[in-house]
Amino acid sequence: MKFVPTTVADVEKLKSRAKVLKRKFKIKHREALERAAREASYLHWHHVTLCQQESDRKARHLTVTFLCESMTKDALKGETHYLAFFEPVPSVLLANGKQTGALIASESPDCLILVVEGQEVKWAIEGEGEDTKIAWNATYTLETDCLVATDKVTGAVHRIPIDEGLLNDRIAQSTETYDDKDFDLTFHDPDNPDAQAMFRQIFMGEGLEPIDDANKAILMSKSYSEEMINEAIAAGAQFSRPRQSMIYPIMSSDDIEEEA
Incomplete structure (x- = not known):
């Protein structure tokens, strides 16, 4: 199986997508997970979990590969x-x-x-x-x-x-x-x-913090505008303390359930 770098945040994103698919197609949770995995170019849900485990192992060593x-x-x-x-x-x-x-x-x-x-x-x-x-x-x-x-x-x-x-x-x-x-x-x-x-x-995606008032103040001191910060919060961004900046989640149009 092909290795796909997969973070904990990626897995949570796929789980959220599976919930959308479950409601939309009225299918079982397991089938929804399988569909979400295939949509994201994994072979199946077990492939997702294996890739996340391997990613975690590699991240602990931070290999160049x-x-x-x-x-x-x-x-x-x-x-x-x-x-x-x-x-x-x-x-x-x-x-x-x-x-x-x-x-x-x-x-x-x-x-x-x-x-x-x-x-x-x-x-x-x-x-x-x-x-x-x-x-x-x-x-x-x-x-x-x-x-x-x-x-x-x-x-x-x-x-x-x-x-x-x-x-x-x-x-x-x-x-x-x-x-x-x-x-x-x-x-x-x-x-x-x-x-x-x-x-x-x-x-x-580990160790990120919510963008609360204190972290918003730090960002504004780094020349981020309040409008930019609020837009980032709405998009799901979180605060990175080491970088003193915002990190956005993985997003795609498939993550948004179309209104009926």
């Missing part, structure tokens, strides 16, 4: 992330908000293309920790607001729009030394509890 799988999923949803790493090699994992994602080496022109404009690309990573072997499938250069990736096999050239300033900042972070007290939460450090918490929030 798991993070790339999760970033692929986030990229396909149109999310934006720029995350700096210094192990196994200094690198940056990114999703550009336009259904494209990649892992780029910070000290060499190597690049691992994950997904381009909504189309997944075949990639491979073996091992964990210091034994991680990344099969870089492309090389890259940086131009103004653009990452130019060239496929090593086909020679195809992909011009990937990026936030140039943010990417350069993350590249610099991945190659510099730091003190724990100055730790930037965009790093992936398996030994730092704060970094672990942030990654589990981004990739597993």
